[in-house]
Amino acid sequence: MHEVYMRRCLDLALLGAGQVSPNPMVGAVLVYEDRIIGEGWHQRWGGPHAEVNCVRSVKQEDRHLIPLSTLYCTLEPCFHFGKTPPCVDLILGEKISRVVIANEDPNPKVAGQSVQKMREAGIVVETGVLASEAALLNRTFFHSISHKQPYVVLKWAQSADGFLGRTGERTAISGPWTQRLVHRWRSELDAILAGTQTVLTDNPKLDARLHGGRNPLRITFDIEKKIPAEYNILDDSTPTWIFGPTRDVAFRQTEFIPCDRPVALEKLLNRLYENNRATILVEGGAQVLAAFLESGLWNEIRIIESSASLGGGVQAPQLPEGLTILEKYQVGADSIRIFLKK
Numbered sequence: 001m002h003e004v005y006m007r008r009c010l011d012l013a014l015l016g017a018g019q020v021s022p023n024p025m026v027g028a029v030l031v032y033e034d035r036i037i038g039e040g041w042h043q044r045w046g047g048p049h050a051e052v053n054c055v056r057s058v059k060q061e062d063r064h065l066i067p068l069s070t071l072y073c074t075l076e077p078c079f080h081f082g083k084t085p086p087c088v089d090l091i092l093g094e095k096i097s098r099v100v101i102a103n104e105d106p107n108p109k110v111a112g113q114s115v116q117k118m119r120e121a122g123i124v125v126e127t128g129v130l131a132s133e134a135a136l137l138n139r140t141f142f143h144s145i146s147h148k149q150p151y152v153v154l155k156w157a158q159s160a161d162g163f164l165g166r167t168g169e170r171t172a173i174s175g176p177w178t179q180r181l182v183h184r185w186r187s188e189l190d191a192i193l194a195g196t197q198t199v200l201t202d203n204p205k206l207d208a209r210l211h212g213g214r215n216p217l218r219i220t221f222d223i224e225k226k227i228p229a230e231y232n233i234l235d236d237s238t239p240t241w242i243f244g245p246t247r248d249v250a251f252r253q254t255e256f257i258p259c260d261r262p263v264a265l266e267k268l269l270n271r272l273y274e275n276n277r278a279t280i281l282v283e284g285g286a287q288v289l290a291a292f293l294e295s296g297l298w299n300e301i302r303i304i305e306s307s308a309s310l311g312g313g314v315q316a317p318q319l320p321e322g323l324t325i326l327e328k329y330q331v332g333a334d335s336i337r338i339f340l341k342k
């Protein structure tokens with residue numbers, strides 16, 4: 001039964017998608033004699049953790065059952081004071097007798113200390129239940145915290161014959177439903193990068209308006225100050241980083257970052273991590289994608305392939321060797337494939 005309840009925790013955790021990053025998505029359930037008496041998930045960054053919401057959700061008439069129940073949780077409860085008090089103390093305070101966890105928390109502030117503290121208090125703790133599923137769900141969190149660098153997702157749309165678009169001209173490859181999906185991806189990731197050429201050709205807004213939710217931090221390069229002042233990326237509507245010289249206008253949310261040419265990708269990623277951004281979506285174009293692929297600084301590739309051919313234009317990148325396919329599905333006339341680096 002452990003796996004059944006942990007699967008429920010994973011479903012709950014997923015409800016926090018797009019709301020909690022750079023924190024992990026976490027779900028928790030409290031079970032008394034094969035009956036779920038409480039459920040919770042981490043709903044938004046800075047808000048109460050899954051365990052807190054789970055305990056709070058228990059009805060008054062069931063509260064006396066809490067010490068006799070098993071708490072299932074996708075991630076080891078926290079040990080430290082963050083935006084909220086440590087969940088391990090909540091569990092001790094509620095005198096919960098049994099705790100089942102999928103993943104230990106790699107955060108050095110936790111790293112097994114909560115498991116140890118609970119065991120020392122006489123709680124029966126089991127770890128590793130659906131560990132690989134839970135690690136996959138929070139792959140961006142696990143990568144960023146253990147490598148101190150954001151998780152990099154490369155994304156491109158290509159025609160059936162393998163082109164990104166016609167040279168120097170805005171080309172629609174994916175259908176309207178796929179565009180909504182891309183906006184969902186944007187809302188779930190912390191930052192989005194498009195190269196100079198893409199900005200000049202497409203004048204993109206780089207936001208998540210078709211899905212709603214959070215807009216990612218927008219990033220582009222403008223070393224030669226070529227981007228016209230009236231372009232969307234310079235509209236100061238949302239936090240934006242422009243790698244290049246400053247402009248003679250006052251901006252509130254747009255930051256200009258002096259840089260060398262070409263911009264060192266590692267420096268860019270380190271700056272993101274230092275600014276609490278755990279993920280980045282790289283949306284192209286060809287040069288930027290090639291730079292990431294060559295540097296090896298990427299973790300995941302999402303390819304949208306339309307059923308129509310272009311007959312020529314800018315070649316889509318070659319898929320690197322040694323990928324694992326994570327998902328493959330159809331959205332309208334487009335096929336979506338998601339690959340992970342092995």
Ligand SMILES: [Zn+2]
Nearest residue numbers: 049077078087
């Ligand atoms: Zn916590």
